[in-house]
Amino acid sequence: MPVDKITPDxxxxxxxxTVLNGQKxxxxxxxxxxxxxxxxxxxxxGWPDLxxxxxxxxxxxxQQNMQVVVPDMMGYGRTDAPRxxxxxxxxYSIKRAADDISELAKQLGAPKIILGGHDWGGIVVYRTAQWYPELVTHVFSVCTPYTAPSRRFISLAEMVHGPLPQFGYQMQLAGPELEANVTSCDQVRNxxxxxxxxxxxxxxxxxxxETGIDLDGLETIGVAPSLDGEACSSEMNSQIVIDSRLQELEYYTREYMRHGLHGPLNWxxxxxxxxxxxxxxGTKMVKQPVLFISGRHDAVLTPEMSKGMEAFVPRLTRREVEASHWALTQTPEEVNNIVKEWLREVALGSRSLL
Known part of the structure; x- marks a missing residue:
């Protein structure tokens, strides 16, 4: 049975x-x-998501009796993208994102929140839990391991030429090339x-x-399988699955065309x-209970990167899914079941209605 999902409308x-600290x-x-x-x-x-x-x-x-709040982060979709x-x-900093999350919680009258993150969002939720420990009660992160603050600045080049060569694509994203060459609707779509x-x-x-996007070959690119998790396993109704992917791709394209790539790349x-x-x-620890779900086949945020997390996250629950970086849509049933179990056993306990 297909996993339920919302549509854009x-x-x-x-x-x-709403306006958070001066930005819509x-x-x-x-x-x-x-x-x-x-x-x-x-x-x-996170990137390149919404x-x-x-x-x-x-x-x-x-369905689990939660109030759910999901912002387009700074620079993305219908949120402001100041040049x-x-x-x-x-x-576009992580601290600014934490401040905006805190302000939105205040506007909604939510004195305590659970934070879930993916990709950049994973980094944001860990730091928000540290900046606002009275607000954030629990954290879960999909694919993104915890990285403790460093007392020494480590440049991106140093990371790429050292322990994390798979972060090479970030050098392309941080530079001027993509922003200058991916501007039209067709270019953004590809x-x-x-x-x-x-x-x-x-x-x-x-x-x-290791290198990023091959801009020269984008005109001949095929469909994007990770824009619809069903496409990874479904053999029936293949035309319906393809149509669904294309609809989602068009939605993403329209949302990115609102501001272009400048805002997202600023991250x-x-x-x-x-x-x-x-x-x-002032701290390297995340004291709240944390659920970390790794994607076994994530080529960027590899499971090995999470080694030693327990030293900084003492109340850590680890789980893994058979997915790449796009676990939220590739293995949604597995991700949801893991989160459901953790909510019942850790986050809500005896208060749970699950």
Whole structure:
């Protein structure tokens, strides 16, 4: 049976706008039909995603009697994307994201929240839990391991030429090439196809973690399988699955065309800013209970990167799914079941209605 997911115009959720610390944000909001909920869950997306990246988790969490809040992060979708310069690049920092999450929780009257993150969103939820320990009660992260603050600045080049060569693509994202050459609707569409697993007719991938996007070959790229999890396993109704992927691809393309790539790419230009903020943090520990779900086949955030997390996250629960980086949509049933079990046993305990 297919896993339930929201559609862009789904009546079970509302699309809201608000101003957080001077910038307009868009977020998806959902509550159970009866209006009562046991807890508030914020879901934080990463690159190159949107709030809609949590489409399989939103209805599931609503069904578990949760208030669900899913923002488009700074620079993405319908949220503001200030150009920097002249705007301060700190608008795209992790600390700024934490401050905005705190402000949105305050506006919603939620004194305590559970935070879930994926990709950059995983980094954001760990740091938000550290900056706002009275607000964040529990954390779960899909694919993104915890990285403790460093007392020494480590440049991206040093990381790529050292322990994490698979971060080479970030050097391309942080530079000027993509922003200058991926501007039209067709270019953005093919760019997204490449990042979500699109290949040539010969099976050649157009995204490699070590080097980034092959811009020269984007015109011949095929469909993007990771924009619909069912495409990975479904052999029946193949035309329906392909149509669903194309619809999702078009939605993503339209949302990215609102502001272009400048805002999302700025997240890769804040490394030193994030380092300077970490120096002020005053702790390397995440004291809240944490669920970490790794993707066994994630080629960028490899499971090996999570080695030693227990030293900084003493209340850690580990789980793994047979997925690449796009576990939220490739293995949604498995991810949802793991989160459900953790919510019941750890996050809600005796208060659970699950």
């Amino acid at each position: 789904d009546s079970r959720v509302s699309h809201r706008e 944000y868009h977020y998806i909001h959902g509550v159970p039909k009866h209006g009562k909920f046991k807890a508030t869950v914020f879901l934080i997306h 709030s809609y990246g949590w489409r399989y988790q939103i209805p599931f969490l609503i 920097s310069p002249p705007a301060d690049l700190r608008l 760019f997204l196809r490449a990042l979500y697993g699109g290949r040539s007719e010969q099976g050649k991938p157009y995204f490699r973690p 890769y230009r804040t490394r030193r800013i994030n380092f300077e903020d970490d120096l002020k943090l």
